[in-house]
Amino acid sequence: MKVKRIVTNVAAESVSSVQKFYSDLFGLDVVMDHGWIVTLASGETAAVQISVASEGGSGTPVPDLSIEVDDVDAAYALSKKFGHEIAYELTDEPWGVRRFYVRDPAGKLLNVLSHPD
Template identity: 35%
Template sequence: MDIRDRYPIVVTEHKAACQAFWQRYFGLVIVFDSDWFVLLGNETQGSVVAFMTPDHPSAPPGPQTYSGQGMCLELEVDDAEQALATLQQRGGAADYPLTREPFGQCRFGVRDPSGLWVDVVEQVTPEEGYWDKYMKAAARFSESD
């Protein structure tokens, strides 16, 4: 299978607010827009995220209106502190403060108008030995195959 593009579609009654949020705070541009669907992205990454109203005319089976739970969109950046500064300069605020996590991420989080959790992360060196107990468990598990 040759995947040409990838992006989540979030079914929400807040299509316009989500579009404005992603354009304002993350600098995404409209790739495609209609009354019931908008695809956002940028030149570097292509498509990033789409929003679709629950009353769209070409409803495939399955997608219900997103409840704001059970999904996280991870955005990896080179500098989480700078990404947060940009978000704040544009009038946004973090719902999870900039935190250096022991497992090797510096991150902050926000919710978009649909309730989607957006985790903005910079990969950093984890605390010494943090992953040892997890990696050993994985190695033991694979040895029993």
């Protein structure tokens, strides 16, 4: 048996506000909408991964989701522009990523990161 895909489900009282957050901040497109559930996608392909952690690194809590982007500085600037709650400021970590934490409207803690080129 092979795992083909892993989907993250975010429980939300307002599906539309959480959908708007992810669409506006990450440019994700709606690929399915049944009203009670909306699926967003980017068209990118990535390896199937699950991380298991006792902390988030640098003394931070374990985030609910990690989202790798090509330009973390742009994502951070958009987060600030939209007034999203920044839970951990933009930081160059000693293990080689640049990242910040932001909360989505459902309260999920996101680790938004880039690896250096």
